[in-house]
Amino acid sequence: MPDDVIKYASESQGLISGVALPEDDGPDILSLRPERLSDYVGQEEIVETLRIAIQAATQRNEPMDHVLFHGPPGLGKTTLAHIIANEMQGNLTVTSGPALEKGGDLVGILTHLDAGDILFIDEIHRTPKAVEEFMYPAMEDFAIDFIFDKGVHARSHRYRLNRFTLVGATTRVGLLSAPLRDRFVIFRSLDFYNHDDLVQIAMRSAELLNVEIDTPGAVELAKRSRGTPRIVNRLLKRVRDFSQVKADGVITQATVEGALELEGVDKKGLTDLDRRYLKTIIEFYTGGPVGIEAIAATLQEESDTLVDIVEPYLLKIGFVLRTSSGRKASEAAYRHLGFRIQGKLFS
Numbered sequence: 001m002p003d004d005v006i007k008y009a010s011e012s013q014g015l016i017s018g019v020a021l022p023e024d025d026g027p028d029i030l031s032l033r034p035e036r037l038s039d040y041v042g043q044e045e046i047v048e049t050l051r052i053a054i055q056a057a058t059q060r061n062e063p064m065d066h067v068l069f070h071g072p073p074g075l076g077k078t079t080l081a082h083i084i085a086n087e088m089q090g091n092l093t094v095t096s097g098p099a100l101e102k103g104g105d106l107v108g109i110l111t112h113l114d115a116g117d118i119l120f121i122d123e124i125h126r127t128p129k130a131v132e133e134f135m136y137p138a139m140e141d142f143a144i145d146f147i148f149d150k151g152v153h154a155r156s157h158r159y160r161l162n163r164f165t166l167v168g169a170t171t172r173v174g175l176l177s178a179p180l181r182d183r184f185v186i187f188r189s190l191d192f193y194n195h196d197d198l199v200q201i202a203m204r205s206a207e208l209l210n211v212e213i214d215t216p217g218a219v220e221l222a223k224r225s226r227g228t229p230r231i232v233n234r235l236l237k238r239v240r241d242f243s244q245v246k247a248d249g250v251i252t253q254a255t256v257e258g259a260l261e262l263e264g265v266d267k268k269g270l271t272d273l274d275r276r277y278l279k280t281i282i283e284f285y286t287g288g289p290v291g292i293e294a295i296a297a298t299l300q301e302e303s304d305t306l307v308d309i310v311e312p313y314l315l316k317i318g319f320v321l322r323t324s325s326g327r328k329a330s331e332a333a334y335r336h337l338g339f340r341i342q343g344k345l346f347s
């Protein structure tokens, strides 16, 4: 699979996962991206940290410190990288860990950065080790060390880089090597958005897309968006089509319900894959605990997909519990799926 499509979800993960799909790069979805910190909804603490870092760096006339963002897909990591570049008035160069196959790929990018530029590396935990080693001196000393010859004849030459800011994003901070992680000065985790923020994002995006949405419509959309702005935007587009064809164009609670029923998104925002995951634990493994590999094998899905995309939200809403012996379905999950609860399953 070519690199540029790796980050997109496979068809089987469904439209409603938080993962990027080709349609997310369409012009009208891209236009929904907030461009300044002041447009960014929610994540107040992160916004405040960045506001201070940006202001301090600007006053000192220096590039901002390197930043690492961690969090499930679709919560705004890439958006924040764009915002930092806009606020710092630097150029943004975008790449990703898997796209950097050889040291030369990274060196080529680094040597073309101007002072104050922002380099965004998505999925930074997937950067090959050999490439990562070029990052250490680049981040710390704004330099690249070239080694010529081997053994006793080895010589190294230091090449100076312009001072830049590295913004890294990862869905799996645990997979990041300690030396790389430690070289980021600012490290922030993005959490799922709260209900009010999602309502606000739905309203904002509807306005930008020039569609009318009433408050109950925005509330219903927010409830079904798994705490994720990308899903708000994606569902909004589906609902817009539905409202236009089946109603008078205004997005209401009824059109959101009608449209999302067709998409297989239930009242909690769970998709077919979420429900199959929960049912596997409940039906095949009597509620758990069961290891992730066993669930993945039964579902015929990659365990990474389950860990990165399915589980974060189910853990967040307490439908799944992670114990030392594996995953367990919670009482709330049984109830949501309409299973009878057998008391002995809950110790």
Ligand SMILES: Nc1ncnc2c1ncn2[C@@H]1O[C@H](COP(=O)(O)OP(=O)(O)OP(=O)(O)O)[C@@H](O)[C@H]1O
Pocket (backbone or CB within 6 Å): 018, 019, 020, 029, 030, 032, 033, 034, 039, 040, 041, 042, 072, 073, 074, 075, 076, 077, 078, 079, 080, 122, 169, 171, 201, 229, 230, 231, 233
């Ligand atoms: N705070 C926000 N306010 C409004 N819209 C937002 C916000 N954060 C993200 N979005 C919207 O959600 C979409 C997805 O965000 P983004 O691409 O930044 O996610 P991501 O965290 O980089 O995801 P991935 O891990 O898949 O790369 C954006 O197109 C943007 O329109």
Ligand SMILES: [Mg+2]
Pocket (backbone or CB within 6 Å): 077, 078, 079, 122, 169
């Ligand atoms: Mg991204």
